[in-house]
Amino acid sequence: MQVIVVGCGKVGRTIAAQLVNEDNDITVVDTNAERVDGISTIYDVMGVVGNATSFKTLSEAGIEHADMLVAVTQSDEVNLLCCVLAKKAGGCRTVARVRNPIYSAERNFLQEKLGVSMTINPEYEAALETSHLLRFPQASEVYSFAKRRTSLISFRVPEGCSLVGMPLRELSKRLSTNVLVCMARRGDDVIIPDGSFEAREGDILSIMAMPGVADEFFRRMGMQKDRVHNALLIGGGKVSFYLAQILDEVGIRSKIIEQDYKRCEELAELLPNATIIHGDGSDQEFLKEEHIETMDSMLAGTGIDEENIILSLYARDIIKYKVVTKLSHMEVNGVVKKLNLDAIVSPRTITAESIVRYVRATRNGMGSNVEVMYKMLDGRAEALEFKIKDDSVVTGVRLADMRLKRDVLVAGIFRDGNLIVPSGSDVIRSGDSVIVITTNIGFQDIHDILA
Template sequence: MQIIIVGCGNVGTTLTEQLSKEGHNITVVDRDPMKAESVANRFDVMGIVGNGASFAVQNEAGIEEADLMIAVTTSDELNLLCCLIARKAGGCNTVARVRNPIYNREITYIKEELGLSMVINPEYAAASEIARLLKFPSAIKVDSFAKGRVELLKCRLGEGSVLDGKPLTYISGGLHCDVLICAVERGEEVFIPSGNFRLQEKDVISIVASSRKANEFFRKIGMTTNRIKNCMIIGGGETTYYLAKQLLPMGIEIKIIEQNKERCNELSELLPQAMIIHGDGTERNLLYEEGMPRAHSFVAWTNLDEENIMLSLFAKSVSKAKTITKVHRIAYDEIIDSMDLGSVLYPKHITAEYIIQYVRAMQNSIGSNIETLYQLIEDKVEALEFRVQEKSALVGIPLMELQLKENLLIACINRRGTIITPGGQDTIELGDTVVVVTTNQGFHDLKDILK
């Protein structure tokens, strides 16, 4: 597809990298010549310097031939204007990043009146991601397939884990759990394991299962499955507001610590059921006074990466809380991943991932049968969900007879809402959706899994 991306910040750069890898023709637009040139050279795409809301600049970027315009500058108004002009000039699909809560309350009206295909609110998306993680206290990352019926969960095996030294066959034979381990990270190495693969303590494993079966598995291997009853949040920004709105109806007690007194007053009016504390969330004594050692979950969501990292490490040392850490700077992800920070969320990645899912849905309507795609392990392992729309060489043949590519695992089959953990005798049928985990790149169709 022909895609124009306006804004070369972290989100724009992440989108350009991922979408150019997938074979789309990308043109990036930014007012800053250095940013536009840097992204264009780095990913070998076309770069244009100028205001993305200018009709002349959009013409230069090829708006008349474009299939999609994505506006992800730091200004909501500029993003909306870019999309409005793109709709009038080229009639293409449009995606706008809009973060102001005032616009968020009117999002349906804005989408309909401006003809937007998608509006993404980064703060709301991040809050939804945190809420999903709190459903599974043992997981450090949660993704969903089969319209939410299947969870793809990532967790770290602790020291002395019951799975240490055990082959994967022990999970079904010894623990009697119907879950599938589809990827294992061990230091720098990544494995798509077979049944004889032996796990070790400190491995990071990715499992595919329904919510109920995942919780049963965590319980049997001694990981936390208790429902989270309270949450302490440091930082009272928009993400915190959206998160509290999602958690309070679930009966979770919310305590927010915020430095700005004016913002505390606002939050007290907006969230009467939550406890709002005016104070410095990095003060050790305050955290003790407010009960950090008894916290079930702890979210470090200030605007400073260093503060968030320090706070999560402190929370880990004094409590058994599920910790969630906000990090902006993507460049240091390898160092950050080596620390025990619980779940680390990069807001820019979350925004980019939602937009990329929309792009794939568009592609799906023009030939590709990918329903969902997640980067399970950055640039190393992908999890893809395919819909079987037509009779092909795979349909009706037992999986053990298929000549599959190396480093590939069929993780799950969804047949009209029934979730099948596949064995050698199972088959893929018309109308199924199939989840595939692989280290291979560039799959567009289910038949690409064959040698």
């Protein structure tokens, strides 16, 4: 596909890099010549220096022949205007990063009346991911599938866990739970396990299960934690604002600590059921005065990544169940992972993955049916959801009769509101949602899983 990416900041750079790796033709546009040159030098992309709200600049970028324009500048208004111009000039699909809560609330209007194909709000998506992590305090990552009705949950195997030394083929028999272990990370190795795989203490395992079943699994493993009843949100930015709204809907009380007094007043008006406190959330003595030890969970959500990491390291032995760290600018790389933070949310990464997922999905006319896509384990694995069509090559075929590529696992079949943990005798039907875990990167269609 021919894709124009407007905005060469960290998000635009990440999107361009991932789309190039998937054999798309990319043109980047930015008013900053140094940024354009930097991306053009490192990646195989065309660069255009100019304002993308100008038809002349869009023409130079090839809007007449583009399949999609992705606008991820710092300005919501610029992003939306670029999309409107692109729609009029080239008729291509358009994606806009929209962060202002006012615009986010008018998402349907923007898409229907302005012709924007997709809007993405990084802070709201980060808040939603954080709420999923609080739903499962044992988890380091939670990925949702089948319209959030089933989840892929990653967790570290604790000392003394009955999973240690148990061949996976015996898991269902011993526990009588409808759970599938889909992936394991052991040191730097990523493993798609078979029935003979035996977990070790410290492994990071990923299981596929519906929420109630996952609760039962963790209970039988002796890992069940009490439900989170309250959350301390340090920093009163957009992520905390959205998260407080989401938590209020599920009965979790929020306490927000914010340094800016005017912002505190705004939050108090917008969030009547949350407790808003004016103060420095990075001050450990202040946190003690606010009885941090009584909190079940915490989001370190200031605008400074380094501060969030330090806060999380301080709080992880004080907070009862879960500490989530927001990283907006830093790479979630090996150095950060060695800190063994409870859980990390990155609005930038979420935005890039959502847009790459949408690009794959829009290849529908070219044979693709990717509904959901997550990059896992530093991009070395992917979890994908495919919607099966009538004419699919896998329809009506028993799993045992399929010749799958190496390191491919059919992790779940979602049908009629239920998750089927697949066995060799199961058959994929038209209309099913099929969840695939693989270390083969870049699948576009369900038939890509076949050898």
